[in-house]
Amino acid sequence: MTPTFPTSGDFTIAQDHLYRSLLLFSPELTLALTIPILLICYFLGGAFRKGYLWVGLMGTLAALGFAVMDGWPKLENIQNFYQDRIAGSNVILGTNVLNNLIFSDMIVIDPLAIILRWFILLSLAFILLLNILTRFPQKEASGDYTILLLGSTLGMMIMASANHLLMMFLGMEMATVPCYMLAAFRRTERKAGEAGLKYVLFGSAVSGLTLYGITLVIAQFGSGYLPDIARAYFFWINEDKVPMLPSIGLFLIVLGLFFKLSIIPFHFWCPDVFEGCSAEIAGFLSVASKGAALGLLIRFLFALADPNYTYVNRVLATTLGIFLGTSGVITSTFGNLLALRQTNLQRIFAYSTIAHAGYLLLPLSCISTEGVATSLFYLIAYLWMNLGVFACIAIIFQHQKTAELARLKGYFQRAPFLVTAMVISILSLLGLPPLIGFAGKFQIFSVLLSSANQSKSYFPFMQDYLWILIIFTGINTLISAGFYLKIIRILILDESNSAMTNTEKMNSRSNDLIESSCETWPQKLYLFILSSTVLGLGLFWSPLRTQMDQIAQNIQSPSQTLQMAPRSK
Amino acid sequence: MLVNDSLLMTLVIFLPALFGIVIFFLPQKFPEVIRWWALLGAAATFTLSMCLFIEYYAMMDRYLDDGGRPLYGKGNQLSVRIDEALRNEGQMVPGPRKSDDWVHRSRWIDRFHIQYSIALDSLNMPPIILTTFIMFLAVIASWNIKSYIKGYFSLLLFLETGILGTFMAMDLFLFFVFYELMLIPMYFLIGLWGSKRRRYAAFKFVIYTLSGSMCILIALIILYNTNVRDFVSKEEFTAEVQRLNANYPDRRGVPASEISFHTFDIRTLQKAGQAAYLFINNQIDRLEEENKKLDPESTKIPILSPGNSYKSANQHFKNDLFYSKNTQLIIFLLLFIGFAVKIPLFPLHSWLPDAHVEAPTPISMILAGILLKVGGYGLLRIAFPICPWAAEQFSGWIGFIGAFGILYGAFTALGQSDFKKLLAYSSISHMGYVVLGLAAISSKAHSQYWESGVDGAIFQMISHGVTSAGLFFVVGVLYDRAHHREINQFGGILNQMPLFSGLSIILFFASMGLPGLSGFFGELLVILSSWHFSPLLSVLAIIGTIFTAGYLLWTWQRIYLGLPTNPTRYPEISFREFLCLIPLVLLAIALGLFPQFMLLSWVDPHVSAWVHDFTQLK
Structure with missing residues (x-):
């Protein structure tokens, strides 16, 4: 097609597209707008400087409001998500056939992106609220802190909705770079410096690899647009050829995602960073960052082996499934085993995070929409239970200035409410009914087993393989009981060290920031909300699962764009 | 829509938990209020469960069989009632729920077809009454618990909800939820209020039970995929x-x-x-x-x-894989291992002595009196009916494990010097009869033998629940006075505490299986039916009874007879202790004298239906 001079009609279309893009992008824009507002607060000085976290929270809630306003009607009417297409707009700015592709198809706002945006914004809101409650970055520092946190969240949201490899890379870097600084934010601690440095070193090495992978893919296919890659890859595979360079490239990109998910052997940063950074940041890294990376992984999976697409290449899908499943089972097993020997709360939960990243991968190994739905369900369950745990650690750290288990013996006597909330979250992570963690784990078992039964018709060995995954998941639960129960034992069953109590009293006299009571009522309310959600969702999780099913079936996938004409270049 | 039976059954399950939640809001300053409130909760649950029993018995009594015999009517069998409820539910316009069929089903998690489905029959009615009864006594026995009583009593009541739910659930998922719900209260009850090595014992208890429940969970998901x-x-x-x-x-x-x-x-x-x-x-x-x-x-x-x-x-x-030999065997083995941990059977038993020794007296009563029965009940309700083919294949081995458990428990008990440890091994020995009775599968023509074996197993469960709870309370009474449990250091209790000694000897003899007391009849039925199944196992069980008599009598001699070893005279049991002991003693006598009236007359119809479900396949 020869380029023609654009007519006024084309401009109108372009204008419409821009408006629509900006409208759909409003949560991200709101978040981005909050950052200059924070800077203005900094210049205004005085009373404005005290409320950075509050301003950040307001911005986050506004963004969440926009995201919900935009997404809720769409999820309500999810069956018709792709029905209303815009007619005749394929001229200048690419193939705007589906109205959920924005900014020249660089970003896709499909049900997966909608739910992940909610997820990321919700976890950010909870983290900011926790920071307000624990008064962690004091006064001046909280401005920088909030800006970094918002910037990182912006990157994660772009990750969750990226439709192009460069957009994806941009999102990953935007999400990670602020985290390097956040990891080292406890400036007085030696370990914080170590954490930041390790994170930077590992992170930059891995993003170099990812970038290299992207160049390999684009060099071969001439496009970084995910549906294009999917299409090109699909045709290669169908001719029984494996394109070597882009395969290596895709592998490297997936490794970059594995780094963010802290899949073994890319987990080395995780324990050190979690130990060095504040518990709030650890919670943020373990929840929001996982969500974004998992979303991107699912998008990749759909691009390469779309389970909704009838003509999906079984060999490719099975290979991918075995790769993901094996990584998942190794990660969860070693994560749990390594956690057994730890003595620091934050370090234990770093390994627990690693193990749960493994659980998140396991259902994806089925390469089915049910697997994706299970994984998303587990992610949402994980938000509540893990935030609960890290909130408790943050509050403990605020009062005790330590997260060493040895110094928290019998902490139940000093803070019964906090420890009860923590025990509920821990039991949920362990997977005991009637908590939401059990619902998630039950579904993982269930989806592995049902796909084991289904897969016997085309790949008999897949059945045995999935059975091995099931057995290992069962064993993993037992191993994890070892360290989860150890925490509960130390916090509740052990007698408290009386000498420790005295020094604590000394501290509380010298430092007026520490209240005499170990938990304030807003903190109690915060913990109550988290743990009652863990219990409530654990009792009635059917609607949530049904919703996840529908989201998984309606993820934007290349099969919808495959029928379209090739894009004009 | 609330109907009579649904409401009553749900109330019995959740009433203890409701009382437990209220305890959180009671002020710590008034321990007496908390104790009496907990007692009220346990008493209310016991009362309601008795109402449940009366209404249930009326339902049983309404149906006559072809020969005009009451209680044996086909209409009161659980399978018939559930099938009718399923039929009503499955219609385009759901039929009316009957208000007195003691089956309740309502939707819970639609995505996985999970239902809140509870029902009563004569297999779960005896353990339910036993639970509410022992729990009531356990609250009385807990009066001298001094530390964190708020947590103690609320956990105790939550535990009761878990146990009752496990017994009533007719949906595997619901069953599993309640089954796991028992785990955590028990962990804290042993771990916080136990004696010296309590943390180790509590941890061991959880790890063993969790391994078992992982097996059950996997079996449950295989069953779901059928x-x-x-x-x-x-x-x-x-x-x-x-x-x-x-x-x-x-x-x-x-x-x-x-x-x-x-x-x-x-x-x-x-x-x-x-x-x-x-x-x-x-x-x-x-x-x-x-x-x-x-x-x-x-x-x-x-x-x-x-x-x-x-x-x-x-x-x-x-x-479908489910209908293949291998899957049937795997499912049955997973379920059997899961419940064997709870019973506990020989190689999986080692958590029990530790848990018993470390647990406080009331918790030991609950553990021996009720929790062990959950395992037996699980075999009876789930493992045997769902995998009949595999159960038949394995019946010889299961019977052997049961008989071996009888001997092993009795022999090990002989060598114990800690009174509680002795009773723990005696529990293992007594639960062996339950497994042996269940495993004595017979041919179709001789189904009455197996029927008597299953009858005996249920009778033994109830009788062991009563006597072991009583004996653990006896240990508690002695421990409160002497502050140790070494059998060899006791002596001459008979002279110091005659009333107490009189009551406890009845429990000793009941546990031993003396005719006229509760232990005899269950063991007799089991031995009779196992003789038909395999004379060797029957002989092993009989030898077991001799050793049981041996260790119990020897213990009795060392503790109650002889010369007192303590410098100061122990006081006679208090009124509270008497109140806790006397119902158990009376029940042990009543079960022994009137086994037909107390239990078998209304349990046997459903046991024969249960056996018939099985033998009709042959």
């Missing part, structure tokens, strides 16, 4: 197809014959298990539709839902 479409009504199946079409638009083209149906319902899975038995034995043509008029001589088994024939079912069975 295609049971031949056993559910057409209406229910159509509703499922509609749901699938609505939720999975891309699956609309799939023909109805390829759509499968999954459930956690125990009754439906039991039908599938029976079909698997016939399928494996190549007798699939004996399957017949429900409600067909069959002549009494016919060997057909009417479990297929209307509109299905054995030919179409055969096609489905071939494609």
